[in-house]
Every structure is written in C-alpha cells, then in structure tokens.
Amino acid sequence: MKIFRLWGLILFLVLLAVFFAFFKFFFDGLVKVAIEKGGSAALQRPVEIKDFKSNLLSFEFNIDKLQIADNDDPMKNVVSIDKIQFNMNQQKLLAWKKYHIEHMLFENISFFTKREKPAKIKKVEKKETKEIKEEKLDFESFTQKLNIPTAKEILQKEQLKTIQVAKESKHQLKQIKEKWERIAKEDFPKEKQEIKQLQKEIKQLEKEAKKLKKPQDYKKFAEKVKKIKKEINKKIKRIKQLKKELEQDKKVVTSVYPKIKQASKEDLQKLKQKYSLSLEGGLNLAETIFGKEIKGYLEKAIEYYKIASPYLKRGEEKQTEIEEKKFRMAGKYVEFKEYHPYPDYVIQNAKLSLNAFDSKISGNLKDYSDNQKIYGKPLKISFNSQNGKMFKTFDLNSVFDRTTNTAKDNINLKITGLKAKDYDIQNYIKFTNNKMNVIGDIKILNEKELKGYLKLVFSNTTPVVLKQDNAGKILKKLFSNINKFYVGIDLGGEINSPDIKIKSDLDEMLSKRLRGMVKEKVAKLNADLQKTINSQKQKYLKEFEKYQKKFKKYESYISNYESQYKKLLKEATKKLGTKKYEKQLKEKLKEKLKFNF
Amino acid sequence: MNPILKILKALNSNQAPWQISLAVIFGMVVGLLPFLNLTTLFFIFLVFIINVNVGIFILSASLFAVVGFILDPVLSKIGYLVLTFEPLIPLWTAIYNIPYMKWTAFNNTVTMGALLISLILAFPMFVILNKLIEKYREKIAWFFNKYPILKSLKIFTIYEKTIGKD
Numbered sequence: 001m002k003i004f005r006l007w008g009l010i011l012f013l014v015l016l017a018v019f020f021a022f023f024k025f026f027f028d029g030l031v032k033v034a035i036e037k038g039g040s041a042a043l044q045r046p047v048e049i050k051d052f053k054s055n056l057l058s059f060e061f062n063i064d065k066l067q068i069a070d071n072d073d074p075m076k077n078v079v080s081i082d083k084i085q086f087n088m089n090q091q092k093l094l095a096w097k098k099y100h101i102e103h104m105l106f107e108n109i110s111f112f113t114k115r116e117k118p119a120k121i122k123k124v125e126k127k128e129t130k131e132i133k134e135e136k137l138d139f140e141s142f143t144q145k146l147n148i149p150t151a152k153e154i155l156q157k158e159q160l161k162t163i164q165v166a167k168e169s170k171h172q173l174k175q176i177k178e179k180w181e182r183i184a185k186e187d188f189p190k191e192k193q194e195i196k197q198l199q200k201e202i203k204q205l206e207k208e209a210k211k212l213k214k215p216q217d218y219k220k221f222a223e224k225v226k227k228i229k230k231e232i233n234k235k236i237k238r239i240k241q242l243k244k245e246l247e248q249d250k251k252v253v254t255s256v257y258p259k260i261k262q263a264s265k266e267d268l269q270k271l272k273q274k275y276s277l278s279l280e281g282g283l284n285l286a287e288t289i290f291g292k293e294i295k296g297y298l299e300k301a302i303e304y305y306k307i308a309s310p311y312l313k314r315g316e317e318k319q320t321e322i323e324e325k326k327f328r329m330a331g332k333y334v335e336f337k338e339y340h341p342y343p344d345y346v347i348q349n350a351k352l353s354l355n356a357f358d359s360k361i362s363g364n365l366k367d368y369s370d371n372q373k374i375y376g377k378p379l380k381i382s383f384n385s386q387n388g389k390m391f392k393t394f395d396l397n398s399v400f401d402r403t404t405n406t407a408k409d410n411i412n413l414k415i416t417g418l419k420a421k422d423y424d425i426q427n428y429i430k431f432t433n434n435k436m437n438v439i440g441d442i443k444i445l446n447e448k449e450l451k452g453y454l455k456l457v458f459s460n461t462t463p464v465v466l467k468q469d470n471a472g473k474i475l476k477k478l479f480s481n482i483n484k485f486y487v488g489i490d491l492g493g494e495i496n497s498p499d500i501k502i503k504s505d506l507d508e509m510l511s512k513r514l515r516g517m518v519k520e521k522v523a524k525l526n527a528d529l530q531k532t533i534n535s536q537k538q539k540y541l542k543e544f545e546k547y548q549k550k551f552k553k554y555e556s557y558i559s560n561y562e563s564q565y566k567k568l569l570k571e572a573t574k575k576l577g578t579k580k581y582e583k584q585l586k587e588k589l590k591e592k593l594k595f596n597f
Numbered sequence: 598m599n600p601i602l603k604i605l606k607a608l609n610s611n612q613a614p615w616q617i618s619l620a621v622i623f624g625m626v627v628g629l630l631p632f633l634n635l636t637t638l639f640f641i642f643l644v645f646i647i648n649v650n651v652g653i654f655i656l657s658a659s660l661f662a663v664v665g666f667i668l669d670p671v672l673s674k675i676g677y678l679v680l681t682f683e684p685l686i687p688l689w690t691a692i693y694n695i696p697y698m699k700w701t702a703f704n705n706t707v708t709m710g711a712l713l714i715s716l717i718l719a720f721p722m723f724v725i726l727n728k729l730i731e732k733y734r735e736k737i738a739w740f741f742n743k744y745p746i747l748k749s750l751k752i753f754t755i756y757e758k759t760i761g762k763d
Binding site for chain 2: 002003004005008009011012015094095096097102330332333334335336337338343
C-alpha cells in the first residue's frame with residue numbers, strides 16, 4: 001500500500017489555489033466588515049467605509065470614505081476621511097508579521113460633517129460625563145443693579161429713621177410746647193400782677209407802720225408782714241419749681257437734636273449701602289460667552305486623546321499573563337526577545353489633508369509606532385497652511401513622545417487672522433466681525449498631568465446690542481468701542497479631571513467701565529440722598545430751634561420773676577423788718593411805763 | 598452520510614489500520630489547534646499527501662474541535678507553562694526569530710498546548726488504534742459470516758472484496 005499520494009499533493013495545491021482565489025475575491029469585503037465592526041467596537045460609535053480595495057501582489061490598500069458617526073446625531077459624522085491609501089512592506093509582513101507602512105495618505109479629514117444617510121446608532125451605555133454647565137448671566141439682577149432709583153424714589157419707598165425719630169419726639173415736644181405756651185399765656189401775666197400787688201401791699205404796710213401806736217397794732221402789723229413774706233417765699237418757691245421744669249423740658253428738647261442728627265447720619269449710611277452697586281466677582285462674561293464651547297472642545301479632544309493614547313505604546317504592553325478564556329481562538333501570545341527588535345505597527349510617513357475653517361490644511365504624520373522605545377522616534381503630527389479662506393496662517397505641531405519611561409506629549413498651536421464666528425450673550429449683545437489669533441501650548445506628562453494654555457486674541461470685534469430695553473442701553477454704553485480683547489484658557493489638573501480656567505481682559509475692561517458708571521451714579525445718588533435727608537433734618541431742626549428760642553424767652557421771664565420776688569422779699573424784710581418795729585414798740589412801752597410810774 | 602456509517606465504512610474498508618489511525622491523529626491535531634495558521638495548514642497538507650482516510654480525518658477534526666473548545670483553558674495553561682519554561686526560552690526565542698515562524702502561532706498558548714498534547718498522545722494513540730481496528734475487523738468478519746442480514750447493508754462490500762482477495 002502506498003504511503004504517499006501524488007494526487008493528494010495536486011489536490012492540496014488546487015484547494016490552496018481555490019482558497020486563495022476565494023480569499024482574494026472576498027478579502028476586500030471581509031476587511032471592510034472587519035474595519036467597520038472593529039472600528040465601531042473600539043470607538044464605541046458607528047464606523048462605516050464606502051469601499052475597501054486591496055492589491056495583494058503589491059500590498060497596496062485603499063479605503064474610500066471612512067465615516068465615524070456621532071452617537072448623538074445619526075446625520076452627523078464626528079470624523080470623515082475621503083480617502084486612505086497605504087502600502088505595506090511585504091517582506092516585513094510575511095517574514096516577521098510586522099505591519100510597516102512606508103507611505104500613507106489621509107485625504108480630506110473633516111470634523112462634524114453632515115452625512116448623506118443616517119448612521120445606525122446602537123444604544124451605547126453612556127459613560128458618566130461631567131455636564132458642562134452653561135454659565136448664565138443674571139441680566140435681570142444685573143440691570144436692576146445698574147438701574148439705580150432717584151433719591152426721591154428711595155425716600156418714598158424707604159422709611160427714614162430721621163422722620164421716625166422726629167415723629168416720635170414731636171408729640172413730646174408738642175406737650176412741652178403747649179404747657180409752656182399755657183404758662184406764658186396764663187401764668188406769666190399773673191405773676192406780673194401779683195408782683196405789682198405785692199409791691200402795693202408792701203407800700204401799704206410801710207404807711208401802716210408809721211401809724212402804729214398801740215401794741216395790738218404792732219401785733220397785727222407783725223402778722224401782716226409775716227403773711228406777706230410767706231406769700232413772697234411761696235411765689236419764689238413756685239418760680240423755682242417752674243425754672244426746674246423749664247430746665248427739664250429744655251433737656252428733653254435738646255436731646256432731640258442729636259437724635260435727629262444721628263438718625264439722618266444712619267439713614268444716609270444705610271441708603272448708600274443699599275443702593276450702591278456690589279460688583280463683587282465681576283461679570284465673568286468670558287466664561288459666559290466662551291466657557292461652554294471651549295470646555296466642550298477640550299473635553300472632546302481629551303476624549304480622543306484617551307482613545308488614541310493606548311495605540312502609541314501597545315507594543316510595550318503585550319501581556320504574557322493568561323486571561324480567562326471565553327471562546328475558542330483566544331489564548332495569549334507569549335512574546336520573545338527579537339534579535340532585531342522592531343515595532344509591530346509602524347507608519348513611517350503619512351500625508352494628511354484636513355478640511356477646517358473652509359480650507360484645506362495639509363499635514364504630515366511622521367513615525368507612528370506602537371513601541372517608540374524600540375523605534376526610537378516620537379510620533380510627530382503637524383498641520384501647516386497659509387492664506388486660507390478664514391485664516392492667514394495655521395500651524396499645529398504636536399509631538400507624542402514615548403521613547404523614554406516618561407511619556408511626554410506636546411501640542412503647539414498658532415493661528416493668525418482667523419475669522420471667528422459671531423458670539424452672542426443670551427441674545428442681548430452680539431460680537432460680530434471677529435478676527436482672532438490663537439496661540440496655545442499644551443503639555444501632557446505620563447498621559448496624566450495636564451498643563452498648558454490657550455489664548456484667543458480677538459480684534460476688529462464689533463459689539464452689537466440686540467435688545468433696546470434698559471439693560472440693552474446699559475450694555476450699549478458698556479460695550480461701546482470694545483473691539484479688542486483676549487480670552488485665556490489655563491489648563492491644569494489631570495486628564496481625567498481637567499482644571500479649565502477661563503479669564504479675559506474683557507471682564508476687566510467691563511468691570512472698570514461698570515465701576516466708572518456706577519461710581520458716577522452712586523455719587524449722584526449719595527449727593528441727592530444727603531440733600532433730601534438734610535432738608536428733612538433741617539425741617540425738624542428749625543422747629544427745634546424755635547423751641548429753643550422760646551425756652552430762652554421763658555427762662556428770662558422766669559429769672560426776671562424770680563429776681564423780682566427776691567427783691568420784694570428783700571424789700572419787705574428791710575422795710576417791714578419786725579425787729580425794727582419790735583424795738584419801736586419796746587421804746588413806746590417803756591415811755592408809757594415811765595409816765596405811769 | 599451518517600458519521601457512524603462513515604466510521605463503519607472506513608473501519609470496514611480495504612484501508613490499512615494505520616491509514617485510519619493516522620487520520621484520527623491528524624484530525625486530533627487539527628481539531629485541537631485553535632485556528633487556521635501555518636501549523637494547521639502543515640497538518641492539512643500532510644493529510645493530503647499521506648495516504649490517510651480523509652473522511653475519518655474530517656470526522657476526527659470535528660470531534661476534537663469540540664473537545665478543544667472544552668479543553669482550551671487547560672491547553673492554554675499547558676502552553677503557557679511550556680512557553681515560559683526557562684530552559685526552553687532560548688529555543689523558543691530562536692524559533693521566534695526565524696522568518697515566517699510567527700505565522701505558525703507557536704507562541705500562542707492554546708496552539709502550543711494543543712500541539713504538545715496531541716503530539717504526546719499521537720504515538721500511543723496510533724498503536725492503540727491500530728490494535729483496536731485490527732481486533733474490530735476480526736470480530737466484524739466473524740459477525741459478517743454469522744449474520745447474513747448485515748451483508749445486505751452493503752457496508753462491508755470493500756472489506757468483503759479485500760477478504761475475498763486475500
């Protein structure tokens with residue numbers, strides 16, 4: 001029996017040929033499906049290609065219209081590339097299983113383009129993404145802040161302590177006033193008459209004193225003098241009491257004056273504080289206008305960076321550990337040392353053309369490898385263009401370096417004369433005719449630490465106020481002649497939780513202007529308030545001064561009456577002194593006794 | 598054709614026992630190997646040029662593919678142990694650096710495990726299967742002579758012819 005069969009060899013070769021023919025026939029279709037399925041799985045969004053063509057003899061491959069759809073909008077592509085063309089080094093592929101591309105072409109790379117047909121979007125479990133909060137300007141409170149009422153309006157609305165104090169004192173003052181008016185009207189004339197009466201009585205007693213003869217007369221006279229003196233003392237006492245009362249009432253009235261003064265001071269302070277503008281924190285307009293967009297772009301860029309990063313060092317991370325197997329054809333490849341190490345995947349040179357800003361920007365990708373430590377060269381991607389439709393110069397240079405243990409990535413961007421789109425703030429104001437220069441430098445260390453900046457310098461900007469209401473008027477004044485400003489974005493933190501800070505001199509400029517406007521308004525308001533409060537204060541103080549004048553008058557009356565009474569008492573004591581008439585009586589009694597004995 | 602009938606036909610054909618045994622062994626190797634690579638292709642090539650029973654090979658490969666599906670984790674572990682066995686590393690490294698060898702996927706843990714197990718089992722299986730086939734044929738010949746009804750199934754035609762010739 002024959003051990004070998006010749007026909008078997010022939011059959012094997014025939015079958016092999018059939019297999020290759022079949023493979024060739026279906027290869028392109030199979031690769032197309034593999035790219036679409038593999039790409040969709042890797043990127044978590046639908047990947048489609050129009051056509052895949054290969055030439056297995058020359059190892060040339062051609063991908064037509066690669067589209068990566070947007071998960072949120074089936075009619076939009078996140079990225080689309082019209083043509084990808086490359087050829088592989090046959091020897092490296094067949095002998096060493098190394099995918100080495102010497103020349104590659106990416107034609108018309110476009111972002112966020114419209115699709116002709118909707119993409120079949122699978123429901124993907126959405127990763128928890130940080131919602132970018134849109135900063136909103138509270139225009140209502142902002143304009144309310146700027147819309148300062150007049151002093152008159154404020155005083156109509158606000159309760160002044162000055163008036164309150166004055167009203168509270170008014171009743172007391174009225175009582176005092178009425179009391180003293182009554183005293184002045186009723187008591188003071190009486191006092192006058194009583195003084196006259198007492199003077200008369202003293203004179204009468206003086207006359208009577210001359211006619212004293214009998215001891216009984218003396219006795220009667222002494223009683224009368226005593227009585228009149230008692231009467232005068234009583235009057236003096238009453239006058240003193242009145243004086244005391246006047247002093248007390250004067251004190252009450254006098255105390256109102258500083259109270260009104262203090263209240264008016266407090267009123268002014270309070271109203272100044274209430275109606276002055278607090279501009280703490282500023283307007284933060286840059287964050288409001290550009291914040292969401294810039295943060296959105298940066299978060300997207302970081303997302304793509306995170307997707308792309310593993311491919312830059314996949315060759316380094318070949319695992320030798322066996323993972324739990326779930327289906328056949330798995331297992332792990334144990335890598336051994338290569339005598340002539342070389343990365344598994346290399347793209348030596350790729351020409352890129354990017355559709356951005358209505359222009360075609362040509363670029364270059366150099367030295368992509370999945371193991372830069374072996375390859376010894378970092379990946380470099382650059383895009384450079386001049387005199388585009390929407391810019392003067394465009395330069396993007398990036399280096400992704402994994403040649404050492406420390407991964408160092410650097411992206412440098414410079415765009416000059418870029419026609420930027422119009423920006424508006426909540427339909428209140430629109431910045432048109434924007435031209436800007438963009439410079440930026442971003443460094444990422446170890447695929448983790450983020451550091452860098454982006455600066456957008458706007459020039460030729462024309463702010464147009466869209467609403468002609470009160471806020472609009474204020475904004476028009478505020479934004480007039482602002483046609484140059486910058487927006488700076490500081491990047492820090494880590495790639496998974498980037499710290500994005502947006503600052504702008506627009507805020508500073510506006511704050512300055514706003515402060516000027518406010519200062520002017522507040523100064524006017526303060527002056528008006530002071531004037532109005534002072535007039536209120538003066539009104540009450542004038543009344544008070546009237547009281548004071550009257551009190552002085554009353555005081556002089558009382559003092560006059562007091563001195564007159566005292567004078568009367570003195571006169572009565574001097575002229576009608578009882579001792580004198582006692583002596584006279586004694587002498588008369590002695591004489592009488594002499595004649596009798 | 599019914600696989601059992603196919604086996605019976607092969608067992609009772611005029612082929613020598615080694616042709617069937619070797620077909621089973623080749624089927625085992627190809628069936629246990631996890632995917633198509635140069636190693637698999639090499640064994641398929643052997644099947645074509647060595648005068649073995651192709652039908653039995655296909656059946657054996659299908660059967661061992663199922664066994665392989667179950668045994669893959671074990672094969673992978675064995676393959677891993679062999680591929681990372683320190684004294685053998687220079688050998689694997691040398692093979693790894695031979696052009697085209699990467700396409701054999703020898704450094705795949707399942708491939709190595711399957712290859713190793715099937716090669717270890719190959720010789721004893723070959724001997725045992727040969728013996729079994731011989732024994733089986735003796736019994737069938739006796740059986741065939743005893744029960745003429747089975748003769749009418751025409752399974753044994755070739756064997757009969759062979760016996761007749763002998």
